Amino acid sequence: MPETPTVPRPTITTKDEARLTRSVQVPGVGGLVGVAAVVVIVAWSVSGSDFSIERFVTGMPRMGEFLVRLWPPDFGRFGLIVELLVETLQMAVLGTIIGAVLSLFLSFAAASNISPPWLYASSRFVLNVLRSIPELIFALMFVSAVGLGPFAGILALVLGSIGTIGKIYAEAMESVPSGPLDALTSAGASKRQVIAYGVVPQASPLLVSYTLLLFEGNVRGATILGLVGAGGIGMELTTAMRLYDYGHLLAIILSIIVLVTVIDRISAIIRKKIT
Amino acid sequence: MTATVETRVGQTRPVVPPTELTIVARGVRVSYGQTVALDGVDLDARPGEVLALLGHSGSGKSTLMKSFTGMAPASADELTVAGRDVLAQHGTRLRELRADVGHVFQHFNLVPNLSAMSNVLTGGLHRAGRYNLIGGFGAEQRREALALLHRVGIGDKARRQARSLSGGEQQRVAIARALMQRPKVILADEPVASLDPRLAGSVLSLLREIALEQQIPVIVSLHVVDLARRHADHVVGLRAGRTVFSGSAADLTDRAAQEIYGEDGEFGA
Numbered sequence: 001m002p003e004t005p006t007v008p009r010p011t012i013t014t015k016d017e018a019r020l021t022r023s024v025q026v027p028g029v030g031g032l033v034g035v036a037a038v039v040v041i042v043a044w045s046v047s048g049s050d051f052s053i054e055r056f057v058t059g060m061p062r063m064g065e066f067l068v069r070l071w072p073p074d075f076g077r078f079g080l081i082v083e084l085l086v087e088t089l090q091m092a093v094l095g096t097i098i099g100a101v102l103s104l105f106l107s108f109a110a111a112s113n114i115s116p117p118w119l120y121a122s123s124r125f126v127l128n129v130l131r132s133i134p135e136l137i138f139a140l141m142f143v144s145a146v147g148l149g150p151f152a153g154i155l156a157l158v159l160g161s162i163g164t165i166g167k168i169y170a171e172a173m174e175s176v177p178s179g180p181l182d183a184l185t186s187a188g189a190s191k192r193q194v195i196a197y198g199v200v201p202q203a204s205p206l207l208v209s210y211t212l213l214l215f216e217g218n219v220r221g222a223t224i225l226g227l228v229g230a231g232g233i234g235m236e237l238t239t240a241m242r243l244y245d246y247g248h249l250l251a252i253i254l255s256i257i258v259l260v261t262v263i264d265r266i267s268a269i270i271r272k273k274i275t
Numbered sequence: 276m277t278a279t280v281e282t283r284v285g286q287t288r289p290v291v292p293p294t295e296l297t298i299v300a301r302g303v304r305v306s307y308g309q310t311v312a313l314d315g316v317d318l319d320a321r322p323g324e325v326l327a328l329l330g331h332s333g334s335g336k337s338t339l340m341k342s343f344t345g346m347a348p349a350s351a352d353e354l355t356v357a358g359r360d361v362l363a364q365h366g367t368r369l370r371e372l373r374a375d376v377g378h379v380f381q382h383f384n385l386v387p388n389l390s391a392m393s394n395v396l397t398g399g400l401h402r403a404g405r406y407n408l409i410g411g412f413g414a415e416q417r418r419e420a421l422a423l424l425h426r427v428g429i430g431d432k433a434r435r436q437a438r439s440l441s442g443g444e445q446q447r448v449a450i451a452r453a454l455m456q457r458p459k460v461i462l463a464d465e466p467v468a469s470l471d472p473r474l475a476g477s478v479l480s481l482l483r484e485i486a487l488e489q490q491i492p493v494i495v496s497l498h499v500v501d502l503a504r505r506h507a508d509h510v511v512g513l514r515a516g517r518t519v520f521s522g523s524a525a526d527l528t529d530r531a532a533q534e535i536y537g538e539d540g541e542f543g544a
Contacts, residue, residue, distance in 0.1 A: 180387075182384060183384035183385075186376070186378045187373070187377070187401065189400040190400075193400045201388055
């Protein structure tokens with residue numbers, strides 16, 4: 001048997017040795033550039049946005065006055081609040097489910113490991129357009145198309161959901177390990193079968209988790225769509241604000257907080273279970 | 276061991292005369308750009324035998340296996356797999372050829388969050404037909420998959436998620452999945468490289484039993500000479516894309532092994 005070859009041991013300079021063992025590590029060129037960039041961006045944003053800590057401090061007492069005026073909450077129309085919150089929740093459920101299903105189909109087209117380049121590019125473009133338009137604009141559009149009410153709000157949530165979640169779904173599918181996909185392909189499975197039995201099962205815990213996050217967001221989103229008459233509790237909220245009906249306003253806000261908190265907690269528990 | 280051929284549930288297989296070769300490869304060449312991965316390799320695979328491919332990583336074992344299913348850009352004087360001229364197959368025909376070739380991988384490549392049963396069922400996707408369009412498998416396919424899980428010795432774990440199984444069990448599921456294809460040949464690329472020696476032996480024994488039962492060739496790439504001696508009928512040794520040994524496992528002397536692996540003696544125990 002040939003003897004064991006001696007393993008070469010590359011050395012580093014003593015200076016480098018000292019640098020590596022120092023307790024305070026100086027950031028590299030990349031780190032310094034990053035810090036400088038953040039400072040510049042923040043300064044630029046302050047200069048253009050009328051940002052002022054001083055005015056915030058002097059305005060604090062008036063904020064206190066506003067909150068005092070809200071007190072106490074008036075739950076006299078609690079039945080109406082519950083009714084509207086239920087409507088808001090129903091809008092969020094439908095908007096999320098329809099939006100998630102459509103997002104799923106769009107995300108197959110927007111995942112680079114599944115989709116051909118031309119389809120990938122065009123579906124990514126559609127997703128970018130949808131994401132750059134605020135939900136309130138969609139709501140305005142649908143109110144004029146299908147009339148006032150929750151249906152317009154649901155349609156707005158659907159489009160908003162696709163914009164929010166489509167790209168994230170697509171990225172979940174792209175991050176799926178490719179070994180099992182190769183195995184399915186080499187067993188003679190078609191593209192559709194590889195997606196159904198390889199991509200989707202591997203991505204599903206992430207997909208469910210993201211969908212629950214989307215639902216949480218949509219519950220909050222649905223409370224504001226009433227602002228433009230697209231159903232939910234938002235209309236009542238703005239009316240109370242305009243009529244200086246502060247007791248009622250605070251009751252609505254507290255109810256929304258309870259609903260959103262409960263849903264966030266439930267969703268967090270489910271997400272923890274599946275991942 | 277007696278060479279009785281078990282017939283599986285609902286399976287009809289044309290009886291292959293023992294002399295007929297399942298794979299005939301003559302002068303297989305593969306190059307990726309300037310790099311020549313295979314430079315004229317010959318190989319014969321007969322039904323019922325285990326054929327070991329030996330060689331360093333980079334010697335061309337995986338590339339040779341890929342060329343059998345049209346996954347590597349190959350040219351050859353002759354390349355016939357299960358009666359088909361590989362180099363002439365495209366599209367649907369190529370998919371049919373691939374469905375005839377069962378694969379077993381080093382890293383098992385199971386879908387981790389599907390059950391063992393579902394993973395086996397995916398081996399039958401190519402013949403699942405219209406029923407599968409709505410996402411299901413027929414009772415007959417399910418019976419076959421369960422029978423295969425029993426065959427590889429883990430029928431009791433059919434419902435377990437693939438990720439919750441041990442390495443040896445996962446490789447058994449992968450073998451059952453390959454069998455679900457009703458393959459005419461099984462290609463196993465480093466099937467035991469991720470397993471400890473005891474499990475490696477049991478997985479290779481299983482592959483040998485399957486070769487006999489199903490009367491198909493099982494081609495196994497290995498990098499441990501001793502495993503090839505113990506579990507293979509024939510051995511083909513590759514070195515830098517060329518055949519440097521071809522013969523029965525009994526003829527694989529230490530000298531021959533050194534021819535395959537060079538002088539550094541890094542072949543395993």
